[in-house]
Amino acid sequence: MAQSMVHPVAVAIGPVAKAVELACRAIAILGGALFIVEAVMSVASVLGRALFNLPVPGDYELVQMLSAMGIAMCLPYCQLKKGHVFVDFFTLWAPAAIKRFLDAVAALLLSGSAFFLAWRIWEGMLEMREYGETSMVIALPVWWGYIPVSPSFVLLGIAALQSFVHELAREEHQS
Amino acid sequence: MTGTAIGLTMGAAMMAMLALRVQIGIAMFLTGAIGYIWVSGWDPLLAYLKNAPYGRFSLYDLSVVPLFLLMGQFATHGGLSRALFRAANAFIGHWRGGMAMAGIASCAGFGAICGSSLATAATMSHVVLPELKRHQYKPGLAAGSLAAGGTLGILIPPSVPLVIYAILAEQNIAKLFVAAFIPGILAALGYMLVVAIVTRVDPAAGGPGTPRHTWAERLSTVIDTWPVLLIFVVVIGGIYGGLFTPTEAASIGVLATGVTAWKSGGLKGQGLIQCFYGTATGTGMMFLILLGADMLNSFMAVSQMPAEAAAWVQGMGFGPFTVLMVIIIIYMLLGCVMDSLSMILLTVPIFLPIVLGLDYWGLGLEDKAIWFGMVALVVMEIGLITPPVGMNVYIISGVARDIPMATIFRGVMPFLASDLARIVILVLFPGLSLFLLRLLA
Amino acid sequence: QEVVLKVAHFLPPVSPAHTKFITPWCDKIAAESQGKLKCQIYPAMQLGGTPPQLLNQARDGVADIVWTLPGYTPGRFPVSEVFELPFFTTTHEASSRAMWDFVQNNAMNEFAGLKPIAVWVNGPNQLHFRDKRVNTLDDIKGMKVRAPSRLGNKLLASLGATPVGMPVPQMAESLAKGVIEGALIPWEVVPATKTHELTRFHAEAGGEYAMTTATMIFVMNQKKYDSLPAELKKVIDDNSGREVSAWVAAQFKGADAAGREAAVAHGNTVYQLPAAEMAKWQAATRPVADEWIREISAKGADGKKLHDEAAALVKQYSK
Numbered sequence: 009m010a011q012s013m014v015h016p017v018a019v020a021i022g023p024v025a026k027a028v029e030l031a032c033r034a035i036a037i038l039g040g041a042l043f044i045v046e047a048v049m050s051v052a053s054v055l056g057r058a059l060f061n062l063p064v065p066g067d068y069e070l071v072q073m074l075s076a077m078g079i080a081m082c083l084p085y086c087q088l089k090k091g092h093v094f095v096d097f098f099t100l101w102a103p104a105a106i107k108r109f110l111d112a113v114a115a116l117l118l119s120g121s122a123f124f125l126a127w128r129i130w131e132g133m134l135e136m137r138e139y140g141e142t143s144m145v146i147a148l149p150v151w152w153g154y155i156p157v158s159p160s161f162v163l164l165g166i167a168a169l170q171s172f173v174h175e176l177a178r179e180e181h182q183s
Numbered sequence: 184m185t186g187t188a189i190g191l192t193m194g195a196a197m198m199a200m201l202a203l204r205v206q207i208g209i210a211m212f213l214t215g216a217i218g219y220i221w222v223s224g225w226d227p228l229l230a231y232l233k234n235a236p237y238g239r240f241s242l243y244d245l246s247v248v249p250l251f252l253l254m255g256q257f258a259t260h261g262g263l264s265r266a267l268f269r270a271a272n273a274f275i276g277h278w279r280g281g282m283a284m285a286g287i288a289s290c291a292g293f294g295a296i297c298g299s300s301l302a303t304a305a306t307m308s309h310v311v312l313p314e315l316k317r318h319q320y321k322p323g324l325a326a327g328s329l330a331a332g333g334t335l336g337i338l339i340p341p342s343v344p345l346v347i348y349a350i351l352a353e354q355n356i357a358k359l360f361v362a363a364f365i366p367g368i369l370a371a372l373g374y375m376l377v378v379a380i381v382t383r384v385d386p387a388a389g390g391p392g393t394p395r396h397t398w399a400e401r402l403s404t405v406i407d408t409w410p411v412l413l414i415f416v417v418v419i420g421g422i423y424g425g426l427f428t429p430t431e432a433a434s435i436g437v438l439a440t441g442v443t444a445w446k447s448g449g450l451k452g453q454g455l456i457q458c459f460y461g462t463a464t465g466t467g468m469m470f471l472i473l474l475g476a477d478m479l480n481s482f483m484a485v486s487q488m489p490a491e492a493a494a495w496v497q498g499m500g501f502g503p504f505t506v507l508m509v510i511i512i513i514y515m516l517l518g519c520v521m522d523s524l525s526m527i528l529l530t531v532p533i534f535l536p537i538v539l540g541l542d543y544w545g546l547g548l549e550d551k552a553i554w555f556g557m558v559a560l561v562v563m564e565i566g567l568i569t570p571p572v573g574m575n576v577y578i579i580s581g582v583a584r585d586i587p588m589a590t591i592f593r594g595v596m597p598f599l600a601s602d603l604a605r606i607v608i609l610v611l612f613p614g615l616s617l618f619l620l621r622l623l624a
Numbered sequence: 625q626e627v628v629l630k631v632a633h634f635l636p637p638v639s640p641a642h643t644k645f646i647t648p649w650c651d652k653i654a655a656e657s658q659g660k661l662k663c664q665i666y667p668a669m670q671l672g673g674t675p676p677q678l679l680n681q682a683r684d685g686v687a688d689i690v691w692t693l694p695g696y697t698p699g700r701f702p703v704s705e706v707f708e709l710p711f712f713t714t715t716h717e718a719s720s721r722a723m724w725d726f727v728q729n730n731a732m733n734e735f736a737g738l739k740p741i742a743v744w745v746n747g748p749n750q751l752h753f754r755d756k757r758v759n760t761l762d763d764i765k766g767m768k769v770r771a772p773s774r775l776g777n778k779l780l781a782s783l784g785a786t787p788v789g790m791p792v793p794q795m796a797e798s799l800a801k802g803v804i805e806g807a808l809i810p811w812e813v814v815p816a817t818k819t820h821e822l823t824r825f826h827a828e829a830g831g832e833y834a835m836t837t838a839t840m841i842f843v844m845n846q847k848k849y850d851s852l853p854a855e856l857k858k859v860i861d862d863n864s865g866r867e868v869s870a871w872v873a874a875q876f877k878g879a880d881a882a883g884r885e886a887a888v889a890h891g892n893t894v895y896q897l898p899a900a901e902m903a904k905w906q907a908a909t910r911p912v913a914d915e916w917i918r919e920i921s922a923k924g925a926d927g928k929k930l931h932d933e934a935a936a937l938v939k940q941y942s943k
């Protein structure tokens with residue numbers, strides 16, 4: 009398998025690319041911050057439970073919601089860093105141009121899958137809102153957790169699209 | 184077409200996509216989605232995907248994964264890696280090959296607070312490789328010992344692959360962590376033994392030993408590693424003691440390592456943001472694979488292929504150890520070219536029912552699942568350092584750009600031999616995996 | 625032609641729900657349709673997803689029929705939820721007949737896109753304690769107890785306990801280590817979660833009413849039903865309804881009895897809280913019902929009327 013450590017990372021060129029990169033970074037930082045919030049809340053709940061018989065109400069469902077949001081927000085940055093693993097064993101022999109072509113196709117497939125998922129998750133969110141489904145203890149609307157998920161997949165799709173363009177551009181550049 | 188025929192066709196399509204450099208998570212997702220349409224139809228797929236990704240991401244048991252990764256990031260930025268190496272070196276640095284052994288020991292120490300092998304390899308090689316170079320260790324031994332030592336990140340609990348295995352096998356995470364402890368220590372000792380043998384056979388490989396440290400010096404270096412010990416005891420002890428869930432334990436670990444990193448100045452400037460970036464890369468990588476595997480497994484369940492495969496194996500009447508050997512060989516082959524996470528996700532739903540259906544040493548179901556988990560973990564770990572593609576070797580080669588990849592792989596070989604010996608031992612003596620659990624029960 | 629129905633649920637194939645209720649039901653429709661209706665059962669979430677998603681799987685046609693708990697999707701069955709109020713239901717069969725009638729009259733909009741085959745309440749929930757015999761309201765004050773549902777959570781809080789909402793797999797571990805001191809669950813769940821090995825005292829509510837219970841539903845995708853030829857629709861219809869609901873509940877009663885026996889066989893103390901004490905508990909938990917009425921009324925329905933109608937149905941069938 010391979011990851012960014014072995015392959016040069018796409019360098020953002022132009023204002024659009026810069027904006028995409030900035031968005032991926034910002035959303036990853038936000039995701040990390042959510043994990044910290046989650047950790048602080050969990051520790052507060054453990055302490056409250058042990059010392060005052062008073063856990064944070066709905067602690068488990070808060071963890072579920074926060075981590076779902078945070079995890080989704082990690083996906084675009086990982087693509088920016090070409091961190092989504094693939095198998096390069098079978099193409100070690102191939103000339104660079106073929107590898108770049110295959111990588112461009114792979115980026116396109118990733119992009120298409122991400123947009124498709126974004127569309128489905130968006131539908132899922134609207135439906136959850138319509139149904140008014142909530143969490144058990146503190147009745148948090150479930151659809152709140154969906155809010156950043158669909159946009160994260162859109163951004164993942166855009167980042168992958170950018171990789172696609174970049175692989176093709178490199179090919180022309182070098183041929 | 185029968186379910187198995189559809190399953191095999193789609194399996195071939197997935198292999199083709201993997202060979203053509205499609206991301207593993209996406210290859211699994213597309214295979215699963217198309218297969219699902221084939222068996223169930225387009226509308227069910229559209230409906231299924233509305234809630235499946237959120238359902239996967241919001242699974243309580245998985246929430247521990249990003250937290251373990253963040254904890255590893257904080258530990259790295261907190262300089263704990265350096266403290267661990269100094270302490271280990273103070274004790275055994277004067278032995279022949281002692282500094283490489285100290286590198287392995289400090290990998291084990293770092294593994295006790297880090298759930299990922301890549302993070303352990305990257306962190307420890309930054310600290311240890313320059314020192315080994317300065318003391319004239321041969322590049323093969325230096326890089327090989329750290330590539331192998333890095334795998335202690337998953338062999339010693341906490342361990343992200345074990346969390347995933349626990350969920351797939353419906354086993355208690357705490358019990359798996361406890362079970363992994365002795366095999367993990369065995370791994371560390373085995374690697375140190377390899378260094379001893381290599382430096383005995385080729386004294387030039389090890390460079391001159393450092394002067395012996397006084398007990399006062401040793402004591403002072405050990406004191407610097409107290410956060411590691413504290414965090415390990417609180418996290419693993421707390422999970423096993425049932426004081427809190429793995430997620431809560433990891434949360435405590437995040438805050439404890441975070442405070443350590445902050446106090447040591449590791450979070451200044453871009454520090455904190457770098458920790459977030461590192462966590463995002465690891466989390467994004469794993470969850471894209473988990474998402475794809477979820478889709479693939481749903482398709483496989485509808486196609487009834489795993490059940491038919493298990494029935495077929497049982498019908499053939501192979502002996503239990505023949506089956507286990509075949510499974511281990513399949514894992515080794517897959518491990519050459521795939522990453523360990525996708526490997527477990529792909530195979531455990533098929534292999535575990537087969538193993539559970541056979542008799543091994545008269546073990547009960549739960550014991551068997553835990554024992555098989557240990558064996559599977561070691562085989563997956565081996566995949567990280569076997570040629571032609573070994574993630575840990577890539578990491579080391581990224582840190583030590585002057586050492587050719589071939590040299591690292593050659594340096595890894597003796598460590599691989601100790602891995603193989605350990606598998607045989609773990610298979611033959613299930614007590615090694617189950618002893619601590621019985622002691623604590 | 626032969627129609628295969630995909631039936632999904634979340635428990636393993638060895639569970640009583642699978643063997644005692646779903647499989648027999650499937651056998652029955654197969655026999656009555658001369659083999660034209662068949663089930664392909666997917667236990668243990670084999671169609672993918674998590675238990676809360678079962679409801680959508682049936683609604684969207686990912687599965688044709690599912691067994692699930694409305695409590696997994698709080699907010700989706702606000703009116704049917706009335707049967708989970710404290711001290712509201714009596715025996716399995718009577719309460720389930722009442723629930724069927726009540727849902728047919730008042731809550732069918734909660735089943736949009738779905739055809740209910742059976743709706744029922746499972747057994748009364750009991751309080752299972754680790755190391756303390758609870759006899760009075762004072763005894764339970766401040767104890768950490770796992771709550772089974774949204775309303776179960778409020779019930780425990782109104783009794784003065786500290787409700788802890790945790791997933792079932794976590795419950796056993798937390799009980800074993802004393803992180804929680806008790807759990808509010810039905811007997812049926814006891815053997816699978818090993819609760820009888822982790823607790824020593826089991827308090828049943830004396831008197832007529834259960835402390836609380838969980839509602840359950842067995843529902844079919846409406847479009848799938850509509851697509852069936854008339855003769856097969858009739859087979860489904862013949863195997864749906866009030867009496868089928870009571871029958872399913874009776875199957876759960878058998879599993880409840882087995883759970884209770886396991887606790888007794890383990891040498892635990894199984895005891896009844898006297899009816900007089902229960903009257904005090906009922907009074908203490910009255911605000912939970914009041915709050916439910918307010919919530920429903922806020923949505924534009926007559927909460928009081930719905931509450932009283934459901935209570936009257938339970939009383940009527942319990943005679």
Ligand code: NA
Nearest residue numbers: 294336339341
């Ligand atoms: Na570890």
Ligand code: NA
Nearest residue numbers: 518519566572
């Ligand atoms: Na490998």
